[in-house]
Amino acid sequence: MSYASAYKEVExxxxxxxxxxxxxxxxxxxxxxxxxxxxxxxxxxxxxxxGGVRDPHFGAIEPGERCPxxxxxxxxxxxxxxxxxxxxxxxxxxLGDKINVILQSTCRNCGRILLPDEKISYYTNIYLKLxxxxxxxxxxxxxxxxxxxxxxxxxxxxxxxxxxxxxxxxFTFYEVRPEGEIRLTPSEIxxxxxxxxxxxxxxxxxxxxxxxxxxxxxxxxxxxxLSVRPSITMENGLRAEDDLTHALVEIxxxxxxxxxxxxxxxxxxxxxxxWQTLQNVIAAYIDNELPNIYQLSHRGRKQLKTIAQRLxxxxxxxxxNLNGKRVNFSARTVISPDPYISIDEVGVPEEIAKILTxxxxxxxxxxxxxxxxxxxxxxxxxxxxxVYKSKQNMKIDLRYQxxxxxxxxxxxxGDIVERHLINGDIVLFNRQPSLHRMSIMAHKVRVMPGRTxxxxxxxxxxxxxxxxxxxxxxxxxxxxxxRSEAEELMLVEKQILSPRYGGPIIGGRQDYISGSYLLTVxxxxxxxxxVSLLMAAANYKGKMPEPAIIKPQPLWTGKQLVSLxxxxxxNFEGRAKINAGELKCDNERCFFDSYxxxxxxxxxxxxxxxxxxxxxxxxxxxxxxxxxYGSDKAREFLDNVFRMFIRMLEIKGFSISLREVEIPKxxxxxxxxxxxxxxxxIQEYINDYKExxxxxxxxxxxxxxxxxxxxxxxxxxRDDAGKLAIxxxxxxxxxxxxxxxxxxxxxxxxxxxAAMLGQQTVRGKRISRGxxxxxxxxxxxxxxxxxxxxxxxxxxxxxxxxxxxxFHAAGGREGLVDxxxxxxQSGYMQRRLxxxxxxxxxxxxxxxxxxxxxxxxxxxGEDGVDPMLxxxxxAVNIDRIIQKAKGE
Amino acid sequence: xxxKLREEDKILGHYLVPKHRILSLEESVEVLKxxxxxxxxxxxxxxxxxxxxxxxxxPGDIIEIERDSPTAGKYKAYRVVVSY
Ligand SMILES: [Mg+2]
Ligand SMILES: [Zn+2]
Ligand SMILES: [Zn+2]
Ligand SMILES: [Zn+2]
Numbered sequence: 001m002s003y004a005s006a007y008k009e010v011e012x013x014x015x016x017x018x019x020x021x022x023x024x025x026x027x028x029x030x031x032x033x034x035x036x037x038x039x040x041x042x043x044x045x046x047x048x049x050x051g052g053v054r055d056p057h058f059g060a061i062e063p064g065e066r067c068p069x070x071x072x073x074x075x076x077x078x079x080x081x082x083x084x085x086x087x088x089x090x091x092x093x094x095l096g097d098k099i100n101v102i103l104q105s106t107c108r109n110c111g112r113i114l115l116p117d118e119k120i121s122y123y124t125n126i127y128l129k130l131x132x133x134x135x136x137x138x139x140x141x142x143x144x145x146x147x148x149x150x151x152x153x154x155x156x157x158x159x160x161x162x163x164x165x166x167x168x169x170x171f172t173f174y175e176v177r178p179e180g181e182i183r184l185t186p187s188e189i190x191x192x193x194x195x196x197x198x199x200x201x202x203x204x205x206x207x208x209x210x211x212x213x214x215x216x217x218x219x220x221x222x223x224x225x226l227s228v229r230p231s232i233t234m235e236n237g238l239r240a241e242d243d244l245t246h247a248l249v250e251i252x253x254x255x256x257x258x259x260x261x262x263x264x265x266x267x268x269x270x271x272x273x274x275w276q277t278l279q280n281v282i283a284a285y286i287d288n289e290l291p292n293i294y295q296l297s298h299r300g301r302k303q304l305k306t307i308a309q310r311l312x313x314x315x316x317x318x319x320x321n322l323n324g325k326r327v328n329f330s331a332r333t334v335i336s337p338d339p340y341i342s343i344d345e346v347g348v349p350e351e352i353a354k355i356l357t358x359x360x361x362x363x364x365x366x367x368x369x370x371x372x373x374x375x376x377x378x379x380x381x382x383x384x385x386x387v388y389k390s391k392q393n394m395k396i397d398l399r400y401q402x403x404x405x406x407x408x409x410x411x412x413x414g415d416i417v418e419r420h421l422i423n424g425d426i427v428l429f430n431r432q433p434s435l436h437r438m439s440i441m442a443h444k445v446r447v448m449p450g451r452t453x454x455x456x457x458x459x460x461x462x463x464x465x466x467x468x469x470x471x472x473x474x475x476x477x478x479x480x481x482x483r484s485e486a487e488e489l490m491l492v493e494k495q496i497l498s499p500r501y502g503g504p505i506i507g508g509r510q511d512y513i514s515g516s517y518l519l520t521v522x523x524x525x526x527x528x529x530x531v532s533l534l535m536a537a538a539n540y541k542g543k544m545p546e547p548a549i550i551k552p553q554p555l556w557t558g559k560q561l562v563s564l565x566x567x568x569x570x571n572f573e574g575r576a577k578i579n580a581g582e583l584k585c586d587n588e589r590c591f592f593d594s595y596x597x598x599x600x601x602x603x604x605x606x607x608x609x610x611x612x613x614x615x616x617x618x619x620x621x622x623x624x625x626x627x628x629y630g631s632d633k634a635r636e637f638l639d640n641v642f643r644m645f646i647r648m649l650e651i652k653g654f655s656i657s658l659r660e661v662e663i664p665k666x667x668x669x670x671x672x673x674x675x676x677x678x679x680x681x682i683q684e685y686i687n688d689y690k691e692x693x694x695x696x697x698x699x700x701x702x703x704x705x706x707x708x709x710x711x712x713x714x715x716x717x718r719d720d721a722g723k724l725a726i727x728x729x730x731x732x733x734x735x736x737x738x739x740x741x742x743x744x745x746x747x748x749x750x751x752x753x754a755a756m757l758g759q760q761t762v763r764g765k766r767i768s769r770g771x772x773x774x775x776x777x778x779x780x781x782x783x784x785x786x787x788x789x790x791x792x793x794x795x796x797x798x799x800x801x802x803x804x805x806x807f808h809a810a811g812g813r814e815g816l817v818d819x820x821x822x823x824x825q826s827g828y829m830q831r832r833l834x835x836x837x838x839x840x841x842x843x844x845x846x847x848x849x850x851x852x853x854x855x856x857x858x859x860x861g862e863d864g865v866d867p868m869l870x871x872x873x874x875a876v877n878i879d880r881i882i883q884k885a886k887g888e
Numbered sequence: 889x890x891x892k893l894r895e896e897d898k899i900l901g902h903y904l905v906p907k908h909r910i911l912s913l914e915e916s917v918e919v920l921k922x923x924x925x926x927x928x929x930x931x932x933x934x935x936x937x938x939x940x941x942x943x944x945x946x947p948g949d950i951i952e953i954e955r956d957s958p959t960a961g962k963y964k965a966y967r968v969v970v971s972y
Contacts, residue, residue, distance in 0.1 A: 133928040134928065137972070845923070845924075847923065852929075853925065853929060854925075854929040854930075855923065855925060855929055855930055855931060856931075858923075858963070858964065858965050858966065859960065859963065861959075862955075862957060862960065862963045862965075863957050863959035863960030863963065864960065865959050865960070874959070875959045
């Protein structure tokens, strides 16, 4: 399409409603330009058979061909329908149920509905009224009327006796008469449907103007134009026809066979057989996966894709081409991390920037810039791919152009240059599965060498991305309207707060947390050189702060440095993540430095860890900065200060080794004693159980009680062992720091590395499967001891015994299966929810409405609160107000 | 019928049952006008709903339901009584 037509004001229409109805035989005949009577496709010379399924009257599709119907070439010929006159009528297979309902509720003689006149008109009245206001209810009402009238056994109009019908899907009907079951032929069915009167049929939910019931039985079959079923010419000159064409050929063949039988007065049984075959073939043409039919297939047994198969399923027209489609102006590649770009930037490889283009209209203000792009040509970044000369209405592809200089000079105001993507362009960035709003955000382009998209690590949380090979998609909005909408509404900076839970979803993880902890911890004192490095990383341009310590040498605290970046007037109070376990403390002047106090933008007490700067942590420092100082300030904070945290880690060095999870011999001995003790206690439980002396928990069997007691005791054992191991750890043990600050791992992980793995479970129970009464052959039958039922005493540091590895694998597999099952289930639920909610909107009066304006909620969320701007779901936060006041 | 009365009080007095009220014709018109809708565009409530039964609502009546909300204080919803 040319720009002229794209930018031209076109006449617009609003679709008011869409009406589905049946084609009448008259309409089919009227629109048909050719009648198909020959099953052959091509003559010997390769030209299409006249009166075949590729008759030229179906429309021009070859280049240069003129359509014999409308006289157009293939660009302008819309394609034309043809028809097949059926030798005998045939049912439309997907309407079997409706035919069944109408036949059952009307008289087999006079065609009236099997209810007295006054009832029919009364019900019709109700139906029409319902249809107006509650269309769904009207359908249920029609079903009810049909049920009532189909149970009548004698026609109230003509007095004829009525028989029950037996309907075998998709198109076989039997009438159950006293003398036996008689098959109804499509002709008989059509005759009966013809007798049904317009005024009667309304009450059964049929609009006679849109669909006379007898139209459900075909007498003439429309044949779609060639543009619907194009053939492909392969390089060896052979033609491959579309599946629909193959199916139509089969229909024509069977139809002609039936015609022959009829004209030659063949025996009734042969006519019957040919008729049923025709019925079957037409059913398969409409839906090749109907039950109880012979499926149409290629010679190689491959099933034909007929009309229903084109529409159905994930790859079908609806889900594959309308709900989701392949698009232009997009790119996809692997992502890799870059902490040195802003959170609202994305690194785009030059190769991609040279293919994705943006149209810019040449104005007096940018003509020189535009010339530069043209001069660079299509292969040098930043260049241009196309030039559209508006006066000549001509689009020039620079790839086939020699003289860029001449073209650049010929540029005029109003021309359009499709230039490469350059730094600062707005693009949409996306990672699947797109489960929430933040899965697609707008970024500013930063063109870079290399072949991967670069992403700031702080953006990993909203996309749920990591860099183990993840790929992401990029889309370029091309019109000004789209670009500004993306920038104003979708920019990363404007998505820091999540509407999911009213807190920041963007924020530090892993090294950012460790780094901020090490920087702000009490023991950290920094020399002038270190401070310079950190300030440079944070892009600080102000004056050096006064040192906290002057003698013997000037030293600065990390809290001082962080304070430089906190907005003035910010007050905050709260527990740090490390405020737990041994370090738990509510004292404002906490000795362990685990209670954060920020007063007037100065970090006075406490360390920065997950609770202060972490992603997905509502009501932390980041949350308040974003809410109270704006997302622009928050972005600045994220871009600068977080870089400093990483630099701190680089200065200090941070890694873990086996030493981190090594505990002293003394601790190991203590753990061994604890294990022995627990084993003995459990053996006592088992003995009690075997003697029948075990105290039974109410509502449980003896076995269950025993299991429960054992599990509880083993849980306690592992907890105790873990606590013991952790108590022996140096507070500056790196693994321990990560667990405490929330950077990575938990106490359980440390316990498993240093002390013991603990109980492995399958389906929430101790492992008991495998052999009949034991898990593995080295155990005695019926052994209920901890080791025999999947309790692992070893830890990862010292290594597992072979049977322990086996139990660990058994427990691990369950986790893998669970995640696989859960993702598919939640994906299905997500799709259903989206389909149900997609066209609800918040209208300007604050109500939530659906596509026809019906009310869903009288106030959005029943309180009118935007969760994105709340304090973890609360519209007002009294504590925060007090904090702010107190800090003054 | 003392037991019947007790049943009603049980329902209306239950802490999970919000305040229901049948609107007068004037009030109904006012509500519909302020929302710019026709009655059938409202959410519906069955005539068989226990509270509607007690209040004696008829199809077409509009019922105001006032709920307590931790975030909004009071939230008023309207429903049209239907016969099914
Ligand atoms: Mg990954
Ligand atoms: Zn044509
Ligand atoms: Zn009759
Ligand atoms: Zn303390």
